[in-house]
Amino acid sequence: MNSIALRPPQRFLMGPGPGPVAPSVLEAQAAPTIGHLDPEFIELMDTLQGQLRQVFRTENAFTMAFSSPATAAMEACIVNVLEPGDRALICINGVFGMRLAEMARRCGAEVDTLSFDWGRAVDPEQVARHLHDHAPYKLVAWVQAETSTGALSDSRRLAELTREAGALSLVDAVTAIAGVPLEVDAWGLDMVYAGSQKCLSAPPGLAPLTVSARALEACRNRKTPVQSWFMDFSLLGGYWGGEQRRAYHHTAPVNALYGLHEALRLVLDEGLEARWARHQRIAGLLADGLEAMDINIVPPVAERLPPLTTLSIPDGVDDAALRRWLLDTHSLEIGAGLGALAGKAWRIGLMGHGCTEAAVQRVLGALEEGLKKTVGAAA
């Protein structure tokens, strides 16, 4: 068994991620491995930091590709800022908000949550009222682009409220980065993490991460050590930070970083505004097509996340059977609903390299065919 080489199928990845990866990114990953202390690798780290600063729209010195999935970067932000007893407000409108709250509890913080319907954005007015009544908090966190529901929240406004309340902001931008406007410095976001595998169109496994000087200052003023050694910003900063000498911390995932470099290069060559506009335009085509099929999109128009469209499963359709049919017949992956939307919704991703008119035609055609078959079979 072990002597059989792997032959993964060619899929059309139109779920909540990973999205499709450009061939040149896959090829870049296959370049020969070099050492993580090699001068050429140090130069690559510098270049990556510059690319990431452009994509995050920030001047933050602490900007890096964390060597782990975004989930670990999420936890890194939480554990560096929060100490036992610190107060945090977590906005929850899906799976990832819940996860943020759970992580904050695990570091002993006093966690307040503010919940919103699944499929809806975080409501800034509710946040404003809550902060007015319950501040001060050390941290306010939200998910800009809820991958579990397809809802887009207004990070600019939420950051304003957070700063007015004297708190640090933490933003999950996993599905936001390079897909929708994200302005770290202009909006005054303090900690933002993302994933490589959504609109950046690199393979999964890396987490772009940026932290403001203000948040780092709060980390320096901690009374207790950060509970995680691996995630400790002061150590990560010594490795990735601007200093001449990069202090060994762990062995960076060299080849994955080659891929990220190429993916960021493609993003910046396209231009961020052009890329945001493309996601907006193509998602509009998908919405039009679904509307023409009488299929309902879960979030209200103003709260929709272009890279990820969440639609209600039409009555009488077998959720799992149809998704399996799409995969088996068309090699096309779409996502199931999660949490409150499990069994009730599908998620269609149009991310980065996969955000094209052809992809919209493909998924609409396949869905139409599949729904006829499935509904026919059920009738």
Next chain:
Amino acid sequence: MNSIALRPPQRFLMGPGPGPVAPSVLEAQAAPTIGHLDPEFIELMDTLQGQLRQVFRTENAFTMAFSSPATAAMEACIVNVLEPGDRALICINGVFGMRLAEMARRCGAEVDTLSFDWGRAVDPEQVARHLHDHAPYKLVAWVQAETSTGALSDSRRLAELTREAGALSLVDAVTAIAGVPLEVDAWGLDMVYAGSQKCLSAPPGLAPLTVSARALEACRNRKTPVQSWFMDFSLLGGYWGGEQRRAYHHTAPVNALYGLHEALRLVLDEGLEARWARHQRIAGLLADGLEAMDINIVPPVAERLPPLTTLSIPDGVDDAALRRWLLDTHSLEIGAGLGALAGKAWRIGLMGHGCTEAAVQRVLGALEEGLKKTVGAAA
């Protein structure tokens, strides 16, 4: 600047890791990305678990490729087992033992350390005496193959002592796996983590990890939640564990796992014993060559780690200049000394795909040439 594609140089990686990666592994990584919930990916996870069980020589259900560098797997083992106030004994004979102790302290454990000279193995007799005088401990940890010093410790004997003392064992096998004998079940090791980038000859970024039922039982009996959500074994087990349904935890690094699959396939096709013997034999050739050049190897013969030879820098040689010359002139990387051996030693890796007679000839030839030049220049 951003439109320049990366062209990493072809290096001869003969440092402490990453080691050279087989072309078929690099190529496997470049296969098209599939979804982390795709049935084909679930099958790949099963296959990987089977391969890893063979390489670890274990039947442990909890055996996986953790989606992070080995440093994070190290921390995962620590934080899952230790609770505030638990007693741990950490054996320190290099950088990685120190790191284990620091991580254990950060989760509030009461940490005793037992230190050994850098370049020497952990001495089982000292450990036995210490355990006799100071047990009970919940955990005893050591580094089987100290990558910072090239010393190989006797995990079989240390595990025996640990078990007799009623403690759980934690073994760093980062540079041990697939390079020297490692028998998780036969030796009764409870938690063992490794790295993808040493003798497994995959790119860096993944951490093979296996945990015994006994250690998992200790985790289940905790009184407090594991401080890390990302590293929590009960959640990771739900994702990678033997159950039919794999509970979403994070997006696995799909392409990196393709590479690991191919790397493990090559290891198992060669056969573990044959691979261990190859490392032993080739390291012997390097030792002979160094001896012929009157260069001293730091660890005593019985405590040497075949995949990584640590040698004393001859008097009068400029450490950094010679390493830089090797890189610039021969595209050959060797490692600097770390910690107590900084400036005093070099580390030459002969790992996996790079553990060949040709590599030995190359590094000996280049060293001879370089030493003549450098000493000549200094004279």
